[in-house]
Amino acid sequence: MQQSEHPETPQAVGDAQDLPFPVVREVGLFACFDWLGRAFQDMRASPGGSLFYGACFAFMGLVLTTLFRHAYHLTSALVCGFLLLGPFLSLGLYDLSRQREAGQPPVLAHSLTAGGHNAGAIGVFAVILIIIFLVWARASLVVFALFYTTQMPSVDHFLEQVLTLQNVEFLMAYAVVGFIFASLVFGASVVAIPLMLDRRQDAVTSILASLFALGHNPGPMLVWAALIVVFAVIGFLTFFLGLIVLMPLVGHATWHAYRALIEPLQHPAAVA
Numbered sequence: 001m002q003q004s005e006h007p008e009t010p011q012a013v014g015d016a017q018d019l020p021f022p023v024v025r026e027v028g029l030f031a032c033f034d035w036l037g038r039a040f041q042d043m044r045a046s047p048g049g050s051l052f053y054g055a056c057f058a059f060m061g062l063v064l065t066t067l068f069r070h071a072y073h074l075t076s077a078l079v080c081g082f083l084l085l086g087p088f089l090s091l092g093l094y095d096l097s098r099q100r101e102a103g104q105p106p107v108l109a110h111s112l113t114a115g116g117h118n119a120g121a122i123g124v125f126a127v128i129l130i131i132i133f134l135v136w137a138r139a140s141l142v143v144f145a146l147f148y149t150t151q152m153p154s155v156d157h158f159l160e161q162v163l164t165l166q167n168v169e170f171l172m173a174y175a176v177v178g179f180i181f182a183s184l185v186f187g188a189s190v191v192a193i194p195l196m197l198d199r200r201q202d203a204v205t206s207i208l209a210s211l212f213a214l215g216h217n218p219g220p221m222l223v224w225a226a227l228i229v230v231f232a233v234i235g236f237l238t239f240f241l242g243l244i245v246l247m248p249l250v251g252h253a254t255w256h257a258y259r260a261l262i263e264p265l266q267h268p269a270a271v272a
Contacts, residue, residue, distance in 0.1 A: 019265070022263070024216050025216075025260065031257075032220065034260075039097075039256060040252075050093065053089075053093050053251065054247045057247040058247075088122075091115050094251065098114075118201070121200075143174050147173070182225075183225075188211065190213050190254075190261070231250055
């Protein structure tokens with residue numbers, strides 16, 4: 001494979017205060033399908049590493065479902081919540097794509113320690129995601145409490161209500177609240193972690209760059225977000241087994257989304 005056309009690497013970039021604000025580019029409406037195509041090539045180049053991270057997603061979903069099987073109102077919050085943490089959990093997938101892009105064979109062991117060169121910024125962003133996750137969990141419980149004021153229905157009865165749309169008001173309220181939190185995380189993380197991984201960019205600048213990318217590309221980002229939702233639903237409907245393949249695909253594609261949305265940094269020597 002040829003050397004990457006993108007000159008910046010975590011080791012080559014200086015301190016965050018020396019970096020210019022990331023320049024956001026506009027992409028085509030269906031650019032995400034190109035990102036997914038490139039992601040598939042990444043998975044072919046590193047099947048073991050990619051499927052390892054996918055299996056971690058599926059395993060976490062199964063563990064949460066098992067541990068809270070008698071408190072499904074908590075399960076729904078936790079399962080949806082751990083997807084809110086997906087951008088951080090996909091850090092290793094971004095690194096596998098970065099390694100391949102740089103002309104190196106993707107190595108799982110290296111990806112496990114990805115981001116260590118910018119641990120402070122990535123840590124701050126992780127804390128932000130965890131706070132959002134905790135607030136979402138509380139909001140989810142509040143929605144359940146508002147619509148089930150006496151006692152929670154049995155799991156079978158609840159699933160029947162969902163599948164037959166018997167409690168449309170609850171479903172709409174839950175969907176609206178979930179949409180708000182998902183939109184917040186998506187907007188803040190479109191390119192944030194790949195940017196912090198690829199450069200020594202701070203968390204605030206990375207979040208702002210993500211919001212700028214969303215603002216400059218509302219149509220493409222809407223299509224990309226819709227695909228992520230579809231993949232997540234497929235993963236849930238397959239009892240999380242689908243996540244083994246679909247989450248690595250999304251993770252690798254997110255790296256290529258970052259490359260498409262952010263202008264490559266000029267040679268570090270040119271940065272004042």
